[in-house]
Amino acid sequence: MNAVPRPLLRAGDLSKRYSVGRSIFPAQRRTVHAVDTVSLDIWPGETLGIVGESGCGKSTLGRCLVRLTEISSGSLEFEGRDISEASQRQLRPLRRQMQMVFQDPSASLNPRRRVGDLLADPFRIHERLSASEMADRVADLLRRVDLSPQHASRYPHEFSGGQRQRIGIARALALRPRLIVADEPVSALDVSIQAQIVNLLADLREEFNLTYVFIAHDLSVVRQISSRVAVMYLGSIVESGPTDEVFAAPRHHYTAALRSAVPVPSIDRARRGRLVLKGDLPSPMSPPSGCRFHTRCPAATSLCRSERPLLQSIGEGRLVACHHPAGG
């Protein structure tokens, strides 16, 4: 093996731009920077949580990381190999290594096909197996996600939301990937079911040595499952670092506000003063100048309005993009 550890996946200045507006005059079209020069390394065995509010680009980033969405610019390396320009054909063997789990399992499962067939698809595409081998593998998959092999003959609608998400996870697991990008995998589920799925994902991580990118808006869920966390705001990462440290002592004011805004099911905490942000998220179509958070930031100065802070290391694996970091 390599003497020097290298990231499983490395994104360098990754951007995804969409042009909006239907004008035939390019000058009148506008560009949305859904993902704006994001650089990050995903290390084998870690779970990187990506948090942020709606429209911050976390889902687009997740899809770009597995090349489900074409990237506009920047580099993407999987185990040191540049895959940013790879064709769909070249990507195919890589698809075994990188899988995705989606928020709405019903939307990602064909309602007209039996669960057994849905789960056999990855084997049909990537492996030559006999019918009985395939059935064994499907049964095994179902057991891994705490469903029963008998469930293979049923249709998706016969399952509850939580069970459907288990099927979505089983399908992602089928080819024993190295990396799973999970985009809001529990946010459509009831609280008690969320906890089951979070536990399942943690168990599978151990069992199969998986690396996760876990995208969610729910901070407590991200805190529970992630070893490292990246906070996004309007297309960029504003802070990243080890989960416990980032949550215990956020350095970016947005992270602090986000953390403080989470309603906690404890009466001791609830009475504590909190940092309520003013205003709404600015439109990603016309992001503010300088630091994009300055319009809502309690610590903003004129510097923040004019100059955009870079994501910089502040030691101990932590990065922050802020001119005046909190709690310094």
Added chain:
Amino acid sequence: MSADAPLLVVKDLTVSFRSDEGLVRAVGGISFSVEQREIVGVVGESGSGKSQTLLAIMGLIDSPNAIVSGSIRFMGQELIGLKRRALDAIRGRQIAMIFQDPMSALTPVHTIGNQIAEQVRAHEKVSAKAARPRAVQLLDAVGIANPDRVVDNYPHQLSGGMRQRAVIAMALSCNPALLVADEPTTALDVTVQAQILELIGRLRDQFGSAVILVTHDLGVVAEVADRVLVMYGGRFVEEGGKSSVFRAPLHPYTWGLFGSIPPMEGPRPARLAAITGIPPSLSDLPKGCAFSPRCAFRHDACLVQLPIMQGESHRAACLLPETTRRQFAVQRAGGVEMQR
């Protein structure tokens, strides 16, 4: 009606629907009351019957297959069986409702100001001209910046949080004694949710309204409620003052809910204390305690006997002896304290 009489008294409320699979009992005979200026949080997962309870209070269950029985008394007046016209004099005026999706209460083709004015004029004899400053004033009261500009905006020009504020402004336009809110912050981002929760907490002081807040999020309840009702399988399983329920919950389902939520502070548990299984289907509720198939503490009696709500101010519906549950609640609280 005396000043300290409860604002709303619900007794044995049952909501059932005739369906192909037989009678689906969404709400199974619940009783509760809401005091004036009180904020009551109703917690439950999907299918617990919490939304149907609200719709029944609003008289909004009008499916020909629905059967609503029991009693809902609002300021001493029975609402069940009330004629449409009489009901319209109450709802929108004395009881107002807000929904999860603000767009379900807004029409895209009129300005925010016109929609608020329409609401005001439906219940009060005011000219359109006089209603406009009222709309601006209400938008200001719910914390919308530049209300005199926003009043002429259309809903699509506003963000989700602003729309929810506008809907709350509409709901408040007639100074309702009771505001009924169904997951009002669920569709909102967490920083905006914090703003709306702060607003709901302020309503009582500013408008003197009582609030019934339905949510799946115990954190939201901790934030704003005075009293908590926990619903499961169409019935209440626990009820009590917020501090009592949060310090020492008495029902195994409530324990499970707390255990399912990852902590935001302190060490992270290796695994969450999740509840096994899935919520029951309302068309096929288990005999006995509806929670028994998922309950770690179940014993034989739970499978046959329906537990009823017992206790004084803090009540729970569980067949496990209360002393046992209290002990467990104390241990659990101790464990949580130790973890911190």
